[in-house]
Amino acid sequence: MIETGPPSEERFLRPAGLSLDRRQAEEMEKILEFKGIVKQFPGVRALDGISFDVARGEVHGLVGENGAGKSTLMHILAGVCLPEAGSIVLEGREIRFGDELAAQSSGIGMVFQERSLVGSLSIAENIFAGRQPVTFLNWVDRRTMNARARELLGRVGLDLDPSAMVSTISAIEQQLVEIAKALSLNARVLILDEPTATITEIETQILFDLIRDLKGKGISIIYISHRLEELSSICDRVSVLKDGVYQGTRVMTDVTLDEIITLMVGRKILNVYDDRGWKRSGRILEVRDLSSTAFSGVSFDLWKGEILGIAGLAGAGRTEIALALFGADPYAKGEVTLRGERVHFRQPQDAINAGLGYLTEDRKAAGLFLELPVVQNIISANLQEFTTNGLVNDRKANRKCEGFVSHLRINTPSLRQHVMNLSGGNQQKVLLARWLMKNSEILIIDEPTRGVDVGAKNEIYEFIRQMARDGTSIIVISSELPELLILSDRIMVMSQGRKTGELSHEDATEEKLMHLCAGIALEAAAGQGGTR
Amino acid sequence: MSSSRRFSDSLVNALINTRALSLLVLIALLAFVMSVAFGGIFFSWSNLSGIMLNLVSEAILAVGMMYLIVSGVIDLSIGASLALGGAIAGICLKGSVIFGITINPQPVPIAVLWGLVASCIGGLLNGLLVARVGVNSLIATLAMSKIIGGAALYIGGSEIANLPESFTVLSQTKVLGFFMPVYDMAAIVIVAGILLAKMRYFRRFYFIGGNIRSARLSGINVTGTLTVMFTIMGLLAGLAGIIFAARMGNASGNTLPNIELNVITAAIIGGGSLSGGKGNVAGAFMGVIFINLIKTSMVIAGIDIYWQPIIVGAILIGAVVIDIVLQERYRASINLRKLQSVRRRTLGHQA
Secondary structure, three states: OOOOOHHHHHHHOOOHHHOOOHHHHHHOOEEEEEEEEEEEEOOEEEEEEEEEEEEOOOEEEEEOOOOOOHHHHHHHHOOOOOOOEEEEEEOOEEOOOOOHHHHHHOOEEEEOOOOOOOOOOEHHHHHOOOOOOEOHHHEEOHHHHHHHHHHHHHHOOOOOOOOOEHHHOOHHHHHHHHHHHHHHOOOOEEEEEOOOOOOOHHHHHHHHHHHHHHHHOOOEEEEEOOOHHHHHHHOOEEEEEEOOEEEEEEEHHHOOHHHHHHHHHOOOOOOOOOOOOOOOOOEEEEEEEEEOOOOOOEEEEEEOOOEEEEEOOOOOOHHHHHHHHOOOOOOOEEEEEEOOEEEOOOOHHHHHHOOEEEEOOOHHHHHOOOOOEHHHHHHOOOHHHHEEOOEEOHHHHHHHHHHHHHHOOOOOOOOOOEHHHOOHHHHHHHHHHHHHHHOOOEEEEEOOOOOOOHHHHHHHHHHHHHHHHOOOEEEEEOOOHHHHHHHOOEEEEEEOOEEEEEEEOOOOOHHHHHHHHOOOOHHHHHHHHHHO | OHHHHHHHHHHHHHHHHOHHHHHHHHHHHHHHHHHHHHOOOOOOHHHHHHHHHHOHHHHHHHHHHHHHHHOOOOOOOHHHHHHHHHHHHHHHHHOEEEOOEEEOOOOHHHHHHHHHHHHHHHHHHHHHHHHHHOOOHHHHHHHHHHHHHHHHHHHHOOOEOOOOHHHHHHHHOEEOOEEHHHHHHHHHHHHHHHHHHHEHHHHHHHHHHHOHHHHHHOOOOHHHHHHHHHHHHHHHHHHHHHHHHHHHOOEOOOOOOOHHHHHHHHHHHOOOOOOOOOOOHHHHHHHHHHHHHHHHHHHHOOOOOOHHHHHHHHHHHHHHHHHHHHHHHHHHHHHHHHHHHHHHHHHHHHO
16 A cells, blocks of 8 residues: 555645745756757657756656657667767766666666566566576575565555466556566666556556655656646656757746646647537437446436547446447447437447447557558548449548548658558547548547647547537547546546446536546535545 | 455466366366276276377477467477487488488487487577567478478488487386386476476566567567577477487488477467467476377277367367456456455545
């Protein structure tokens, strides 16, 4: 369990008078310094003379849109790739570039976005991958290994059996195990790349408690995230990159999110609910008492042209409901009525034919054909439209796709570009184009902007609204509450497989949604709020 | 509540992880049924000894194959390596002229050594192709199986007969009711099994098969380890070939054709997964025994020989399907646990 007792709270809450001001920040001991890092890729200058420093025991945010150069910079730091110019100084000593092992042993720990653990091995063995403590003849000493792993797990606030298989623990637990692994290498600078991308908001708090704890022990953390709202609650300073150029470092207490966003994108972004004057009319979908192994007794309606948000923690059953409606997963019980007609889709093909679309949360694994060109990805759900006498009419497909590419402002050199070479935002737009072309009546969009940069995010919001204006009914599933608040006309909340509430956009606030997500009824929450 | 869940978790765990145990139960059941039905024919020392002797080659190869499968790679050239090892040893024993070089008859240890060296070189080449050049292991070893197989045929021809007694004695001696190869096999299986389970170097295989990128980032020398692993596979194949040649008293360029597919079948039935990261030597060994026991039982029961491959194929599919079903049920149980753990943390956090 994470320690959240009063002492640590006091240490880490930052009342106004105690906050870190600019002068103090400058006085802090530098542990890591980037000096004029330049990295050239064919045709692009990925990094153009990046210089900034990280202090000991600091949480240093690193932000920028996709393609701004954050990952490249971190890869250079971790010894994965070589820069053309510049140097990095860690604790007074210059880092030798291009040597991952040297970087690790000099105290740089990476926790990558994608999980790096092996599911069929024990937690302890994963922590000590390749460095398991051994007795004579290099035999793995399980007892020592487990004992040391238990101690490391304790340091990250996990009370787990070190001999348990990694595949039996949850996403947040795996993430914490990864951090334990970095700590086992005696990391003094920890790079967290999008640590909250796959965990829920409450789990994020657990992670933040740990980050504050590590920080108190003098470990510096470079924190990369697309979720800007997290920065103010966890970072001391934040550095901004844009198109490979360093935009500046700001002390978090001196800066507003709007200013950071302006630095990142060079323009203001309106993140507000768009009142497009939608009126409830024409119920298109009725779901009654839907139950499966992952959820039970869920009922809701969907109206024409409505955007319905579904909120909940990971594992609340949101995606499972979508998959059940879409015929990809079976459901045990319940009624689904589409345009007044009882339906029960047993396979996605039937659902698609009936006018449903599902845009997956995991675009790489379940959405895109990464090795295929943009055009093939867009038409993959509409092949019959472009088929004459059993042959695909490429010219027709290209013409149609060009329209979508320019309409959605998909940034790709050509229609023949392989989708894996596009940025996250553009990949997501390719998926949107696929379903836009399909012209579904009901579109379920699962995590519409996961791993997508701010600029593309707002474009995607606009396209979703446009679709709704054109009469498509949309269900948006998201772990980001602000996103739901911006998009949804109505928000339904799930917790542990049950529907715990439904709020209209006028009533919905982040706080109320959070409580419902955690399975706490609103009245109780109100009472609790009063005593705080 | 949590303790009962832990228990059911560990029960599922046990079912999934101890394929060797469940196979052992099946083997015991089958043996029991056969003994009741056919009594003395089946339940005799000579039958047991015969069954064990017949599966020696497959079992030795299955050990190496399991190493590879755990690491997420595969080797289709082991049948050819086996033939090459036997052929080279045979040629060295008898003396011959190959590639224009006259080879005088060599003493047994030298001949055995050359056989092993030859098949190690084959394995090493596999390893270099896969680990250093980056060729997919299926393709690399498929190509190498042609090359090694061709070399074995060229060297060994259709048969190198009448190998000297000083050599055949290695496999034709009977000790305590079993021929020597059975002991060789037992030693290899036990040692290899312990190494994979206990030794740090061999534990690397699981990381490489489970997540090759993360293995690299964890400081594991993936290239070197894979190269060594393929070389070990070659060594084991050569060893199996020499033991087999000594048992038969002759060697040839195409001993035991298609044995690699039988070995892969056994390894998968024994709990390996072609996506890597799981499996152990005991499982592979039990897989070999299980398949061979089924085949022998069918012969004893007088079932038409053509049924054999059909049944073996069905068992392979059955094993994989059971795996899928178990994994699914297992995942569902984790999902359940995940919800609970989130809740626990939530409440703890708010307190």
